[in-house]
Amino acid sequence: MSANLDEKLTPIYEEILRRNPGEIEFHQAVREVLESLGPVVAKHPEISHAKIIERLCEPERQLIFRVPWTDDSGEIHVNRGFRVEFSSTLGPYKGGLRFHPSVNLGIVKFLGFEQIFKNSLTGLPIGGAKGGSDFDPKGRSDAEIMRFCQSFMTELYRYLGEYTDVPAGDIGVGSREIGYLFGQYKRITNRYESGVLTGKGLSWGGSQVRREATGYGCVMFTAEMLRARGDSLEGKRVAVSGAGNVAIYAIEKAQQLGAHVVTCSDSNGYVVDEKGIDLELLKQVKEVERGRVSDYAKRRGSHVRYIDSASSSVWEVPCDVALPSATQNELTGRDAAALVRNGVMAVAEGANMPTTPEGIRVFSEAGVAFAPGKAANAGGVATSALEMQQNASRDSWSFEHTERRLAEIMRHIHDTCYETADRYGRPGDYVAGANIAGFEMVAEAMLAQGLI
Incomplete structure (x- = not known):
């Protein structure tokens, strides 16, 4: 075990390895955060008593589902879909969907875990999640991608909502895919709930600067x-x-x-x-x-x-x-x-x-x-949250206004990381600053909300 891991956190990490075998990327993401948290745990014993870290490393919900679809020649394919709703402590689950052959549960969990702290750092009221599929959009026609997206959303829609879980795009999921996903959600639910997906086209609820x-x-x-x-x-x-x-x-x-x-x-x-x-x-x-x-x-x-x-x-x-x-x-x-x-x-x-x-x-x-x-890279999800804000108020902001808000948020994230690292005796260490600042905000809210 690395000397960088505090002795109080070592058994927590070992238990995570035991409970999540083979999920290498998830192990890496968790360890990278835990290596920064020794001083925080020492300063705040209530975090250990309430088992905040143990709870935070266990997703609130993990969804795995079958996605059947047909290609242009009529052949049937079966992919696997994922959504890991990791933490709703600070707000509705928020995080992208990735369509790529490498996608598996461990990768989605690593991304969702990172998303908790990323979203926390923005200062905006959004929780952490991630999802996707091992579907490969490369070389597929628009019609094939549409059929896949419709099948994917037919299963996922029941877990989504503008106050519940708000996906966005990631690798392999751009405005085209978001459009097909949104269309199917709207068709199934009979609701024009524009805040349920972000990364939408500008003509139907999207935000300037999101791309x-x-x-x-x-x-x-x-x-x-x-x-x-x-x-x-x-x-x-x-x-x-x-x-x-x-x-x-x-x-x-x-x-x-x-x-x-x-x-x-x-x-x-x-x-x-x-x-x-x-x-x-x-x-x-x-x-x-x-x-x-x-x-x-x-x-x-x-x-x-x-x-x-x-x-x-x-x-x-x-x-x-x-x-x-x-x-x-x-x-x-x-x-x-x-x-x-x-x-x-x-x-x-x-x-x-x-x-x-x-x-x-x-x-x-x-x-x-x-x-x-x-x-x-928190600017993407920050602007997604700004898109949600515009959708909720039936408003649309200019490119210049939205970019100014993005710049303010990124400056806030930088200063928060910089000042937190300095406060814990790690001047200039943005890794420690980001991990500690993101964790402190989530931990404080978890303590306030009780054993959930």
Whole structure:
């Protein structure tokens, strides 16, 4: 057992391992939080007495269901659907749906557990949840995706509601999928309950900035980290992984703040564009044509290098700032060491838990400013909550107003993490600050609400 885990928390973690066998990502997410909580438990013995941590690590509800659907040739397929409603302590369950072949219960539980603290940090009244399916939307027609979404929602709808559980999108679930899911929910319930899903289209209850929010928020948090060190993003060389929604809008906001973004990637490989990523071309390839980053490289010009991911890592590209925005555990200890050798000064997680524990340790020992996903990528769920607020008041805000609110929230999250870390004798440790601040808010509410 690592020395980083307080002796009072070691038996709790061992029991979690026993009760949740094989759920490696969930174990990793829980341990990462527990490693920060020793001083909190010592300061507040009532937390141990009320078994707050034990309760918080056990989801309030776990749903697993069959999703049968037919493809365009009439062949029947059967996928598995998940929704882990982890904590409603601070508000209705809130968290995205992920459609990807890698989805299993352990991954959904890790995402839902992270979501509790992420949502807490926003300061908005939302609980934590996550869901999805092992369905792969890649290569499927719109009609096939519609039939899958309708079958998925036919089972899930009974557990949802604007005051109960409000899903959003995640990997593999964009505005198209949200539209099909919402349509089926409306059809089954006979209610236009626009607040039951977020990430909707602007013409039917969606919020400005929602598509951009996770990427924008990650860069806003990065800018605050650098500001705290007396620096800024202006002129900084930035490496971004991923080429989905989060990565694209992280690139956009970084460029707006004067940074020079030189990379993006997908599961096959990555591009290095020394002239700076051509955002409009990337959007055309990824959002319109649903192509690969290799297609971007071919059309961008001979100065662009495309490197197969089997031969090297995007994190070998020298940069001042790294924004891992693809998927969990993509940035290893070896990758972190390469970034440190090449002079990286700040790393902010656009994806959920993209850095391995060894990678985080390398950054910490090197004095690199490191922002965990539960803080840095909270802009997406924060703007989802703003969408819920607009739906509840039958209102619609401008892009500028919504972006200002997002910036305020990300600044609040940064300052909360920074001040909490300082209060517990861990100055500049955003991991500890995020874990402790998020936990304290949830624990306080759980103590107030009794044994539930």
